[in-house]
Amino acid sequence: MTHKFTRGLSWLALILAVGATIYAFTGMTLARVDRIGKLEGFGYLYQSVPVVVGALVIAIIALILNWRAGWPARRAALIGFLFAAGFVGSLGIRVAMAADAPMIHDATTDLADVPQFEAITLPDDNLRGLDGPKEWVALHKSAYPDLRSVVLDRSVEQTILDAEKLAKERGWTIRAVDPVGGRLEATAYASYIRFEDEVVIRARPDGADRTLVDMRSVSRVGMGDLGVNAQRIHDFLEDLAAVR
Incomplete structure (x- = not known):
């Protein structure tokens, strides 16, 4: 040559x-x-x-x-x-x-009583790529068996206030926050492109000065999320539990 x-x-x-x-x-x-x-x-x-x-x-x-x-x-x-x-x-x-991530884009800690959005409207095709809710639940259970609710030794109001602070530190856009009612809704961002993912955090009393916390994270576009939403929930709740 x-x-x-x-x-x-x-x-x-x-x-x-x-x-x-x-x-x-x-x-x-x-x-x-x-x-x-x-x-x-x-x-x-x-x-x-x-x-x-x-x-x-x-x-x-x-x-x-x-x-x-x-x-x-x-x-x-x-x-x-x-x-x-x-x-x-x-x-x-x-x-x-993300090789083991399922082809879903909606993750939560509570499949039996899924946290619902009130201030944020999800796309009409949120089950895109799936046959229906049953398939979503089955895929979710198989992929994320350890994604569960957490119980914190603090009041509902304090839990939401702590969650709001963490969300702001992460650069999320707060859409609604109700410390007394135990709810926070926000838009999180993924990857360099800043894909918008919707997040809702639900806090309920679980005895004296104890709070049961559930969370849901949903991608607005795409069918699979490469495990981003489940990882977001895991990391956020871990940090929330560590707040003192």
């Missing part, structure tokens, strides 16, 4: 890897600031994947050719490889971490 071919292949890998990364980042940023829809912004990322995978393969070939030819374009090949490998690797890790 000539040095000219090796240089050309190296620069092709670099251009494809950097170009696809910029394309994906641009789309996601536009979605983040609501200049385009969230799913449309995610589409930029999705469309970039095959291009970056191709760039990674080309970069590997270019590195091998550079090694054989005395490294005539090592910088272009190496940068292209690093961009492509970083892109593919970060996506691969995210997908692998």
